[in-house]
Amino acid sequence: MLGINPSAFRFWRKLPSRSPNGDRWETDLSGGRLVAPAIIPRSLCRFEYFERPAQLGRQEFEAACLLRAEHKPPFVDAGSIVIGDRDGVGIWWWDAGAWANMTEAPQNRASRYLPESLCANLPDGWHHISLDTGYEARLVRRQMVVASVWRRTAFIKAEWQDIVALAEPGGDAGIPLPPAARIERSHLTPQLRGGRELRHPMAAAEKLLLVGLLLASILGGWWQGEAATLAENATRNQAEAVRLERFTASYELFARIRSDLQELDAAQRALGRTSTATDLATILAQVASAGLSLSSMQLDREQLRISVQTQGDVERLRAVATQIEALPGFVHVAAQDGESAGEMILSAKVEP
Numbered sequence: 001m002l003g004i005n006p007s008a009f010r011f012w013r014k015l016p017s018r019s020p021n022g023d024r025w026e027t028d029l030s031g032g033r034l035v036a037p038a039i040i041p042r043s044l045c046r047f048e049y050f051e052r053p054a055q056l057g058r059q060e061f062e063a064a065c066l067l068r069a070e071h072k073p074p075f076v077d078a079g080s081i082v083i084g085d086r087d088g089v090g091i092w093w094w095d096a097g098a099w100a101n102m103t104e105a106p107q108n109r110a111s112r113y114l115p116e117s118l119c120a121n122l123p124d125g126w127h128h129i130s131l132d133t134g135y136e137a138r139l140v141r142r143q144m145v146v147a148s149v150w151r152r153t154a155f156i157k158a159e160w161q162d163i164v165a166l167a168e169p170g171g172d173a174g175i176p177l178p179p180a181a182r183i184e185r186s187h188l189t190p191q192l193r194g195g196r197e198l199r200h201p202m203a204a205a206e207k208l209l210l211v212g213l214l215l216a217s218i219l220g221g222w223w224q225g226e227a228a229t230l231a232e233n234a235t236r237n238q239a240e241a242v243r244l245e246r247f248t249a250s251y252e253l254f255a256r257i258r259s260d261l262q263e264l265d266a267a268q269r270a271l272g273r274t275s276t277a278t279d280l281a282t283i284l285a286q287v288a289s290a291g292l293s294l295s296s297m298q299l300d301r302e303q304l305r306i307s308v309q310t311q312g313d314v315e316r317l318r319a320v321a322t323q324i325e326a327l328p329g330f331v332h333v334a335a336q337d338g339e340s341a342g343e344m345i346l347s348a349k350v351e352p
Helices: 058-071 096-103 157-167 204-219 224-271 273-289 314-326
Strands: 014-018 024-028 033-035 038-040 045-051 078-084 088-095 113-115 125-131 134-141 144-151 293-299 303-309 330-337 343-350
Touching: 045 058, 045 144, 058 078, 058 088, 058 224, 078 096, 078 113, 088 096, 088 113, 088 144, 134 157, 144 157, 273 293, 273 303, 273 314, 303 314, 314 330, 314 343
Parallel strands: 038 113
Antiparallel strands: 014 024, 024 033, 045 088, 078 088, 125 134, 134 144, 293 303, 303 343, 330 343
């Protein structure tokens, strides 16, 4: 029971058709021409995947994921597509403003958009892929992408093992790092592979109500006052359905926040409750004294992760790393490139 949410998806004035090579494209009725979906570079995309909990119904789960895609985008001007199957849902966002600047043309509202990672037909398993804009670690299950991590340079063995362990807890973390396989953009097919695109769900009762309103308008058009009352009731019912869906999304957000608090509590127990706040304050002071700009800081029971803007000044970053490693409870401080220009990430293991 899937419908369309006008605030999250555009109405496309098209009919399904096929290109000369058999790919399923769209027909733009206003121009009478085939319009292939635009392929968004992976560097402009962000990805999240959620497995469906056994105790949560499929409709409720998909509704919560659609609300997250609509209301929690990582970009100010974001496009999105939600792909799901019986086991889980993947949410793809892209920076629509950056894409418009790259193409140097206004966005065509009659066009569809697909992230680059969805346009290659790959077998199930892990893949190390070389793209025009960088490198991607991609996990395919049931012909659907269930994990995707992008960076500018090729992955090293330690990073690969961390990505595999994070994406598949309890799985085979010893999967070797394969050589980067090159995929040319000219070989990509603008066609959705595994899973199906999800749209905003509409309850069967709402559909029946809308059909009833249409029949009442045709058969009893003179009864305009009653028809107006029924239309107002339909609007109130739809507003109540939206409120219930937002409540479902709020519960999912509450569960994630509770999980984050549990992780932080475990990290505090590992480091000692009396020293955690002091150590974090010390690290913040060290970053500030080095003249670096702190972007984010994350701490759990296993790892401390700090993202800073270095603007190419590696010596200051090295000094901060040395000071962190001197603190009790932190070992094996390592640095790596961040996702944006001038960004570096310091990570340190938390020692029990």
